[in-house]
Amino acid sequence: MRGIARLAAGAIALCAIGGGAFWFLTAPVRLDTSEIAALRTGDATRGERIFWAGGCASCHARPKAEGDAKLELAGGMEFKTPFGTFVGPNISQDERDGIGAWSEEDFANAVMRGVSPSGEHLYPAFPYTSYARMKPEDVADLYAFMKTLPAVSGKAPDHSLAFPFNIRRGIGLWKRLYLTTEPVVALDGTASEPAVLGRYLVEGPGHCGECHTPREMTGAARTSQWLAGATAAEGDGIVPNITSGEGGIGDWSEDDIVNYLETGFTPDYDSVGGSMVEVQRNMAKLTPEDRAAIAAYLKAVSPHPNGYPPRKTAAE
Structure with a gap:
């Protein structure tokens, strides 16, 4: 009986250690203080260029929106993938249903690190693996431009994902493997x-x-x-x-x-x-x-x- 008890205690201890390691390794990693300091006050005119380069309206405008309606970032567009269906969220300036209440730091952490203001991992259907390579000052400019866009009420539907893809915490491990700020292509000193x-x-x-x-x-x-x-x-x-x-x-x-x-x-x-x-x-x-x-x-x-x-x- 003592042997069984010791085995059980050992198994519990291993589970606790494994759970603790998982929790540590999957913790969201935010921008550091130097990166936050580099954000500065953004410029909305410069930010419009980044908005179009980043294709923000293509994923976050209402489906089939045209003209000025493409700047009403109410979300709702569905993206059906092998991992499940992702839905572009409302990123308008509505403070309840969109991102109107986000600070510049909140916005930068979402864009460059895939971390929400509440500390949740965002799914990489939002291409922060690319946006991680952006200059903080460009993100600040984008934030300034986003603040000029209209607030639109109404939350977009949730993503529809099966297990285990619906476990956001696990994305922390994925980020450790694939999220980098380094360029993909190493251009040499002769590059124009x-x-x-x-x-x-x-x-x-x-x-x-x-x-x-x-x-x-x-x-x-x-x-x-x-x-x-x-x-x-x-x-x-x-x-x-x-x-x-x-x-x-x-x-x-x-x-x-x-x-x-x-x-x-x-x-x-x-x-x-x-x-x-x-x-x-x-x-x-x-x-x-x-x-x-x-x-x-x-x-x-x-x-x-x-x-x-x-x-x-x-x-x-």
Whole structure:
């Protein structure tokens, strides 16, 4: 009996130790004091540029919103993924149903660390793995612009996720593996200023890799195939390869890329389609210099073959 009691006590102790370790390792990590100090007072005019680069309205406006209604960030758009259905929340300035009561620090922690004001992990369907690479001052500018937008009442529906994906605390372990502020592409000292700016826009606020890069089983971007194209998160479509590798945009010039981002037309006069329509409209609101920088960066990215499985034709 004593042996059984000792085994039971040992098992309880191991469980307690394991539970404590899990709780410690999954704890939300917020911005440190130096990062908070770097936020400063934002500028709404500069923040509008970041708003469009970040595609905020594409996920947080009401479904099918057009015109000025796209600035009413009431949420409600559904994103059906293998992990469940995520719903874009209300991020309008409503103090009860949106984020109107959030401080600048609250906002920055959500954007750059995926941590809510209440200390919950946010799901990485919100692309903070990319936004983590943003400059604090740009986040401050974005916050200032968001404060100029209307308050819209009404909470968006909750996410619909099955176990274990509905356990937010576990995201802390995922973040330890995949959340980094380091650039994906290491540009050497000879890289042009536009290419460096383009890396920031693409890897940070633009979060292009979130759709254009294949994913691991864990849902993390497979950075060894950065921007090589991927199976779409929703449905059975594909997101194209935007490197210069086979199947990509190697035959596009920088001017071709710039024109596509501005007008939505490819070099062979096809037009943008699918979910890229919203992205291209956002890119068209950036400066010509920003679009040129994105093009310079894409031409500097290592070429990769298509990152999605070959598609069978009807004849096959």
